[in-house]
Amino acid sequence: MSEATETDQGNRRRSSDSSWQIYKRLLKYVKPFWFAFMLAVIGNVIYAVAATGMAAAMEYVIAALENPTDENRILLTGMIVGVFALRGVGFFLSQYYINYVGRNVINALRKQVFDKLLALPSRFFDENASGRLVSKLTFNVEQVAQAASNAITIILREGLTIIGLLLFMIYTNWKLTLVFLAVGPLIALVVNYASRRFRKISQRIQSSMGDITHVASESISGYRVVRTFGGEQYERDRFRRVSEKNLEQSLKMATTQAISVPVIQVLVAIAIAALVWTMLAPEIRGAMTTGELVAFITAATTMAKPIRQVTSVHSKIQKGVAASHDVFSTIDEKPENDTGTYAPDRVEGEVEFDHLSFRYREQMDDVLQDISLTIPPGQSVALVGRSGSGKSTLVSLLPRFYEFTGGDIRLDGHSLKEYSLEALRAQIALVTQNVVLFNDTIAANIAYGVLRDCPEEQIREAAAKAHALEFIDRMPEGLQTMIGDNGVMLSGGQRQRLAIARALLKDAPVLILDEATSALDTESERHIQEALEYVMKGRTTLVIAHRLSTIEKADRILVMDGGRIIESGRHSELLAQGGAYAQLHQMQFSEQG
Structure with a gap:
């Protein structure tokens, strides 16, 4: 292995470790709201159970179609309503309470950053434009919300759904499940590459957003000078440059996401196609009934959506990690040196x-x-x-x-x-x-x-x-x-x-x-x-x-x-x-x- 390759791999490991450390630090802000978080987890479990139940119910649907008795009609219609009602309850609990946690985390972070800004020495403000600091409080902290709420919701809800469906598939026919899981390493490689690129582009987007806020605040606060000295065109050009840079980086992010999601979907489709081809072999199918086969295929195809959701959530996580890194760098700044203890009511004034x-x-x-x-x-x-x-x-x-x-x-x-x-x-x-x-x-x-x-x-x-x-x-x-x-x-x-x-x-x-x-x-x-x-x-x-x-x-x-x-x-x-x-x-x- 060449020295350059070793260095590159070392940098990737450090970046991965750093991302995980930042994300763990971000999750510490969730602790005060653990009860709401647990309600969200319960909601996600209910949702995953309902999603798995919908796939498993296909076996009973086939049985009811083959034997349409009054009892089966009542059982089937009740099952459909019950599964969707259960899914709705789970969705509400997970969506509301994880957003409750996320918004409280943002509120806590925003207050902590503002409190730190009030305690930082004058040198810090000399070296950092006010527009960029405002961008940290607004745009960057909002990006953290994506990682602290929406991303966790998707990972828990869709991740548990994937686990539930996999367990059902293994229970039904473990040999066919192994065929489906063969594309797992390829999906992992695509996700890993996309994640690294998402974080790199996210950092550039946040920097460009700081430039936008900085240029806009300068132009707005100095509008008298701008108009008096005919600086309108100069300010337009300056704003367009930073805005177009932000557009360029945002499109790179969209391109990466737009390519990675279909690639993963195609890989899942290949897995399902291989599954269908394999299950036609009598030695693999074994004694499975038609209802079991349909339920198995339904579980495999149902898994495509949660897999897509889980893999696409990496863009939100990497945006949040990049934003958290920027926000935490401000929180970690050394405040003014205030070690003195002498505090008279009023001095003479010498x-x-x-x-x-x-x-x-x-x-x-x-x-x-x-x-x-x-x-x-x-x-x-x-x-x-x-x-x-x-x-x-x-x-x-x-x-x-x-x-x-x-x-x-x-x-x-x-x-x-x-x-x-x-x-x-x-x-x-x-x-x-x-x-x-x-x-x-x-x-x-x-x-x-x-x-x-x-x-x-x-x-x-x-x-x-x-x-x-x-x-x-x-x-x-x-x-x-x-x-x-x-x-x-x-x-x-x-x-x-x-x-x-x-x-x-x-x-x-x-x-x-x-x-x-x-x-x-x-x-x-x-x-x-x-x-x-x-x-x-x-x-x-x-x-x-x-x-x-x-x-x-x-x-x-x-x-x-x-x-x-x-x-x-x-x-x-x-x-x-x-x-x-x-x-x-x-x-x-x-x-x-």
């Missing part, structure tokens, strides 16, 4: 950066280098500098959206890693340039998350301080007005004011303002600046600002460049130095002039 460094990936250069800085409680510190100087990265390390790679950050003398993430983030309020709002009421967006139980009076007070009541009171339903997906019903300035109101309502000792007034006009900015100056009192505040006019009253201004702090001081002191800050100020002053 922040210390001690020789801090950070890089996004091991192979990349440091984007923050040897940052050392102490911010006393209640002091406001402004960060300025060119784009890419590291301002936003520095403040994103404070809530531990990323783990710093060197040095330390301490809050009230305790390393951030000593805090539990929930306790740490409870001390921090955040307003970013890219405001995130939810398709809910204005009140629910201001009092979001842990703030949801705040009384309406506090919500109105926070909105008033953020100068948001000016437009809220003009809304049809005031604070209870729905604002649409990501606040689409609001202007940029209005959305920013709601985000500031949310931060005001949280009343945290540490406040991060990342370009918090960037979306406001000059008049609104003046009002907001007054509100921010009010809320900054007594709070440790880190402000990232592009407009230097908004940070002139900061206790300290830090100028960053290349991931380092190159200047530090108050507004007047930095202007007097005539360095980088003075140049930035002069550039903005000239632009405004």
Whole structure:
């Protein structure tokens, strides 16, 4: 045997083992619903017994036809009704309860994946497009349903039917049964090949579905840019490419299934033909009556449908295995590192950066280098500098959206890693340039998350301080007005004011303002600046600002460049130095002039 052949066979064995391990893991989700599953099994047994009984009844049908007495007429008609009624009961039990189990498994998986997504670090979302993650929650989990419900139903119902019919055939004439079973190895080879191909194509289909969701979500959410810059044709072409790739893979799946099923049917037909040819030999037929022969042939031909069903179910199983592999890979992702236990009710707010460094990936250069800085409680510190100087990265390390790679950050003398993430983030309020709002009421967006139980009076007070009541009171339903997906019903300035109101309502000792007034006009900015100056009192505040006019009253201004702090001081002191800050100020002053 060649080395390449050995390698190929080894890969197949590992793939088979992996598929079985994944499927066993999927079946563990069935355990909480074992009672419903057992009812489904009982239903499948009843169905299989009824299907076998229909074949066995043919012997009595022939006997009744040869001897049409009143007793036989009653017996035969009662038998027909009874068998079909029994089959109907079995079908209902198996179909309903296995679907009950399957949908509950999907519900459990979907919730587990979503819970894991909420606990994963920021790096995961940087590396995975949101459209593909949504596809996992929708399309991929639905594919798991096929393996966890429909596939099991078919395997149990049709598999038990095959077993029942085989037992009847062996009981009737074991020699003829051996002739029928001779094609079994050939059927197994066809099923094995089709299964491997089904799984490979299923993985490609799921990947292409992720691409479809990703492209569609980008085009829909960015429709203003698409239309303004004439990107309609580009987006059409992009969507058609991923959609046609999905079509190509789906057709490959359909082709494999369309070829494998008839091939198996032909093999079964050959077995039945060989059976008929053989049973005409007197030494094989033996003492079998005409009724027994007809019952035997009926059992053999009845088996064709369940064999076809069982072999075709492999496509559903392989789709489910491929989808389960993708879903489980997300569930197995490492969550945020949350080993800290320190959880004070409220900190004073002293922040210390001690020789801090950070890089996004091991192979990349440091984007923050040897940052050392102490911010006393209640002091406001402004960060300025060119784009890419590291301002936003520095403040994103404070809530531990990323783990710093060197040095330390301490809050009230305790390393951030000593805090539990929930306790740490409870001390921090955040307003970013890219405001995130939810398709809910204005009140629910201001009092979001842990703030949801705040009384309406506090919500109105926070909105008033953020100068948001000016437009809220003009809304049809005031604070209870729905604002649409990501606040689409609001202007940029209005959305920013709601985000500031949310931060005001949280009343945290540490406040991060990342370009918090960037979306406001000059008049609104003046009002907001007054509100921010009010809320900054007594709070440790880190402000990232592009407009230097908004940070002139900061206790300290830090100028960053290349991931380092190159200047530090108050507004007047930095202007007097005539360095980088003075140049930035002069550039903005000239632009405004």
